[in-house]
Structures are given as C-alpha cells and as structure tokens.
Amino acid sequence: MSMHNKLVIFDTTLRDGEQSPGASMTKAEKLRIAKSLEKMRVDVIEAGFAIASQGDFDSVKAIADTVRESRICSLSRALDKDIDRAAEALKGAEASRIHTFIATSPIHMKYKLQMEPDAVIAQAIHAVKRARNYTDDVEFSCEDAGRSEIDFLCRIIEAAIDAGATTINIPDTVGYAIPAQFGETVGTLIERIPNSDKAIFSVHCHNDLGLAVANSLSAVNHGARQVECTINGLGERAGNASLEELVMAVRTRPDIFDVVTNIDTTQIVPASKLVSTITGFPVQPNKAIVGANAFAHESGIHQDGILKHRETYEIMKAEDVGWHTNSLVLGKHSGRNAFRSRIEELGITLESETALNKAFSAFKELADKKHEIFDEDLHALVSDTKAIEADERYQLVCMSVTSETGVAPVAKVTLLVDGEELSAENTGSGPVDATFCAIEALVESGISLQLYSVNSITSGTDSQGEVTVRVEKGGRIVNGLGADTDIVIASAKAYLHALNLMCSTQAKRHPQGEV
Ligand code: KIV
Ligand code: ZN
Numbered sequence: 001m002s003m004h005n006k007l008v009i010f011d012t013t014l015r016d017g018e019q020s021p022g023a024s025m026t027k028a029e030k031l032r033i034a035k036s037l038e039k040m041r042v043d044v045i046e047a048g049f050a051i052a053s054q055g056d057f058d059s060v061k062a063i064a065d066t067v068r069e070s071r072i073c074s075l076s077r078a079l080d081k082d083i084d085r086a087a088e089a090l091k092g093a094e095a096s097r098i099h100t101f102i103a104t105s106p107i108h109m110k111y112k113l114q115m116e117p118d119a120v121i122a123q124a125i126h127a128v129k130r131a132r133n134y135t136d137d138v139e140f141s142c143e144d145a146g147r148s149e150i151d152f153l154c155r156i157i158e159a160a161i162d163a164g165a166t167t168i169n170i171p172d173t174v175g176y177a178i179p180a181q182f183g184e185t186v187g188t189l190i191e192r193i194p195n196s197d198k199a200i201f202s203v204h205c206h207n208d209l210g211l212a213v214a215n216s217l218s219a220v221n222h223g224a225r226q227v228e229c230t231i232n233g234l235g236e237r238a239g240n241a242s243l244e245e246l247v248m249a250v251r252t253r254p255d256i257f258d259v260v261t262n263i264d265t266t267q268i269v270p271a272s273k274l275v276s277t278i279t280g281f282p283v284q285p286n287k288a289i290v291g292a293n294a295f296a297h298e299s300g301i302h303q304d305g306i307l308k309h310r311e312t313y314e315i316m317k318a319e320d321v322g323w324h325t326n327s328l329v330l331g332k333h334s335g336r337n338a339f340r341s342r343i344e345e346l347g348i349t350l351e352s353e354t355a356l357n358k359a360f361s362a363f364k365e366l367a368d369k370k371h372e373i374f375d376e377d378l379h380a381l382v383s384d385t386k387a388i389e390a391d392e393r394y395q396l397v398c399m400s401v402t403s404e405t406g407v408a409p410v411a412k413v414t415l416l417v418d419g420e421e422l423s424a425e426n427t428g429s430g431p432v433d434a435t436f437c438a439i440e441a442l443v444e445s446g447i448s449l450q451l452y453s454v455n456s457i458t459s460g461t462d463s464q465g466e467v468t469v470r471v472e473k474g475g476r477i478v479n480g481l482g483a484d485t486d487i488v489i490a491s492a493k494a495y496l497h498a499l500n501l502m503c504s505t506q507a508k509r510h511p512q513g514e515v
Contacts, residue, residue: 007259008226011037012046015075017234022470022479023279027059032348034063036274038070040267049075050089051082057089064093073097078127087134098131101141104148104156121156125163132164140165146172154192161195168199175208183218190223202226205241212241217249231275232283244268244289252316269322277379280468280479282455289321332367336360348382359385369485370462380457380466380483393503394496401431401488413438432491445499447471454487467494478502
C-alpha cells in the first residue's frame with residue numbers, strides 16, 4: 001500500500017468520546033475498548049488527556065503499557081506541564097504520539113486565550129519542540145480551525161511543521177463546516193503551505209450539523225490522510241465523525257476515494273456493542289452500519305429482490321462489518337476455565353480471583369435462566385458485576401414487584417445501605433417507576449432521572465435486558481447500567497449503580513476549555 005493512499009484511522013473514543021456527558025469510563029473499561037480497537041487494527045488510539053486527572057493519567061499509562069499493535073496518543077494543551085505529563089503516561093508505549101493543540105480562530109484567541117496571534121504561534125512552536133524531545137511523532141491541532149482565517153492557519157501550520165510536527169490536524173471543533181467548503185479549505189492549506197509535504201494532514205470533525213462524516217470525507221478527497229473519529233460517533237455534544245461510517249464509505253466507494261485503511265472491518269459491530277455497553281449510550285436502530293436495522297429489510301419488494309440477487313438492495317455485506325459473527329460461546333455446563341479463557345479472549349481483565357469468582361457465579365446464574373450465552377452477554381455480565389464492585393454503598397438484597405391490570409404496581413425493595421439492611425415499599429405508574437420510588441424512599445438521593453432506556457442484549461424473549469439510567473445532581477451527570485433477564489431487576493441494578501457512582505466519583509475536569 002503506498003503511503004500516499006493510506007488513510008490513517010485515529011480513534012478518539014477514549015478521549016473526545018468520553019467527553020460526552022455521562023460517558024465517563026473506568027480504567028478497566030477503557031482498557032477493554034483499547035484492546036478491541038487494537039484488534040480492529042486502528043492505527044492511532046487517543047487514550048485520553050493525561051493531565052486532566054489522575055484517573056486519565058492512569059488510563060493512558062495502562063493502555064500505553066498494554067497495547068502493542070496501535071500507536072498510543074495522549075492529548076495535551078500547548079503547555080509544558082501538559083506535554084510532560086503526556087510523555088510520562090506514554091513512556092511504556094511501543095509507539096507513542098503526543099497531540100498538542102492551541103486555538104487559532106479569532107473568537108477563541110480573543111476571548112478564551114486572550115492572546116495576540118503572534119503569541120499563539122510562538123506558543124505552538126514551543127509546544128511542538130518540547131513534545132519532539134519526547135517522541136518523533138507529534139501531532140499539532142489548530143483548535144476551531146473551522147472558524148479560523150486561512151492566512152493565519154497557513155502561518156501557524158508552516159511554523160508547527162518547521163518545529164517538528166509530523167501530523168497537522170484541522171479540527172472543526174464546533175461542527176460549523178460544510179463539506180465542499182471544508183474540503184476546499186484543507187486542499188488550499190496543503191497547496192499553499194510550502195512544507196506541507198513534511199506532515200500528514202488530518203481532520204477532526206464534530207457533528208453539530210450532522211455533517212461530521214461528510215466533512216471528513218470531503219477533506220479526504222482534498223488530500224487529508226488521517227481522519228479522527230469515534231466508535232458510534234460518540235463525542236462532545238452531537239459527537240464526532242463515526243469510525244464505522246468513514247471506514248465503510250471509503251471501502252464501499254473506491255471509485256470516489258483513492259485511499260485504503262488498515263481496519264479489520266469484521267471487528268466493527270463487536271466494538272460498537274462494547275462501547276455501547278460500557279458507556280450506556282444505546283445505538284439507535286437506524287444508525288448506519290451498526291444499528292440493529294442497518295441490514296434489515298422490511299418491505300416485501302426489497303426482500304424479494306435480496307433473495308433473487310443480494311446486490312439489488314445491499315451495498316455492503318452484513319458479515320463484513322461483523323454482524324452475524326455471534327458465536328454461541330458458553331452454556332450451562334461450561335466450566336470455570338472455559339469461562340476464564342473466553343473472558344480473556346474478549347480482552348476483559350478481571351483484577352482478582354475474587355472478581356473472577358463473582359463473575360463466574362453471575363454467569364452460572366445467567367446460564368440457568370438463559371441457555372445460550374453470547375459474547376454480548378458476557379460483556380454485559382462483566383459490566384454488571386463490575387458495577388456492583390465499583391462502590392458498595394448501596395446494594396440490592398432482594399425485591400418483588402406486583403403488577404396487575406387496573407391496580408397501581410407495588411414494589412418492595414430491600415437494600416444494604418452502608419452495610420445496614422433496610423426495606424421499603426412504594427407504588428408508581430409502572431413497575432419500574434414503583435421500584436425507583438421504593439429505592440428513593442430509602443435513600444432520598446435528590447437526583448433527577450434524565451434518561452431511562454432498555455436494550456435487549458441478544459435476540460429472543462430469554463435475552464438479558466440491559467438498562468441504562470442517566471441521572472443528574474448538582475450539574476453532575478452519571479450513567480448507571482444494569483443487566484438481567486428480568487428488566488425490572490435490571491432497572492433497579494442500573495439505578496443503584498448510578499447512585500453508587502454519584503457517591504463515589506470525583507467531578508472530572510476537562511481542561512480542554514481552559515487556556
Ligand atoms: O474538537 C477539537 O477541536 C478537539 C481538539 C483537541 C482536537 O477535540
Ligand atoms: Zn473534538
């Protein structure tokens with residue numbers, strides 16, 4: 001593959017994706033996602049923003065120490081302390097990248113940075129040089145490039161490349177760009193900047209107008225050779241360009257895009273499900289490539305056409321993106337070793353024998369209720385047992401719900417609250433509402449429920465229901481997850497998980513908006 005035609009896939013699910021309100025992930029969860037990205041052969045994994053918090057630092061470090069096949073990157077502002085922290089976290093990586101950025105639009109420079117344009121250029125040069133002392137792979141981003149002046153972009157980018165930047169990223173930070181115009185801007189930069197051949201040009205598009213993928217693809221046709229993207233399009237506000245859509249667009253239309261990626265596309269659906277399970281952000285059924293209906297044909301005319309000749313209505317094969325690769329993995333009679341090795345194959349690390357035992361007994365319990373256990377079940381089960389492990393302040397001991405036509409449902413819930421067993425009963429508009437009201441009668445948390453959703457993990461009425469609840473208190477938002485073959489129990493688990501997270505997690509800092 002000629003370097004000229006290689007499109008570098010830079011995944012930022014673990015950094016920009018995590019900036020979606022409620023999508024914060026633990027170190028172990030990030031590691032699982034990083035391993036699935038490595039398996040998918042993603043070229044660069046942006047593992048986090050090392051200076052943001054101790055948790056971010058630890059996650060970047062753990063990923064840098066573990067992943068071997070993908071380059072690991074940490075974000076940093078154009079500040080010495082950020083760059084040094086990124087470098088420290090990346091020490092153990094086989095291949096590393098420091099990604100440093102500064103805002104370049106007039107509005108950001110004037111109001112946010114309160115700096116003169118020449119000072120911004122000087123700071124960018126200093127940051128790139130400092131990063132180059134640690135690694136020969138340095139990316140420089142012009143934050144809010146989508147609203148920056150082209151002459152200024154030419155000046156700062158030329159200076160950054162002279163200082164040693166090997167990738168130049170043009171982010172449409174606020175999702176303002178329009179495809180034809182954005183592509184042309186990238187093409188003009190490559191043409192006008194005298195040393196542009198010394199760096200790979202990259203784009204990083206946000207989806208505020210629903211154009212992130214279209215803008216990125218337009219840039220590819222004007223010479224961009226790296227796209228920054230996330231699984232399921234997760235990301236700040238309306239999200240980032242979706243990895244699966246970008247990869248499949250260039251693969252499906254080689255007549256339009258003269259580039260190839262290194263991605264193993266059969267890993268796309270498993271990665272999408274994993275990210276959705278971990279973050280609690282469900283994938284809409286009609287989402288391109290990874291939505292449950294993406295390859296479903298309802299109309300009789302379409303079904304008839306497909307049966308006669310698949311290409312009549314299908315431009316991609318479902319199995320090429322990893323649908324239907326669901327293998328029956330384990331069952332009721334599977335032993336502990338089979339369970340352990342399947343968990344390991346899925347890239348899941350259970351920190352201790354106790355954690356393994358806990359997950360194994362949850363698996364046995366599930367196998368009693370549901371005969372066929374799939375990979376998705378195992379992911380949900382591990383997330384569920386980890387959710388219980390995460391913080392033990394509130395634990396579900398037992399519950400019962402009665403629901404009858406014409407009578408308000410009643411839920412009885414027994415919880416361990418700080419080690420003390422307490423019970424309460426309450427009614428509600430439905431069984432789930434009654435359960436949450438009963439829990440609230442005990443904990444009086446003061447949280448407000450922002451989202452409640454149930455997803456069936458596999459098909460069939462014996463499937464586990466996976467429940468996500470998003471709750472808010474004092475401006476902090478967390479997502480709770482729970483899985484069970486009984487969706488009311490799954491709902492209670494999810495609610496308690498959210499309560500436990502609310503009690504335990506520190507508010508996360510996102511210094512990206514700071515100077
Ligand atoms: O959207 C943005 O500008 C970013 C940069 C830090 C690349 O996320
Ligand atoms: Zn971004």
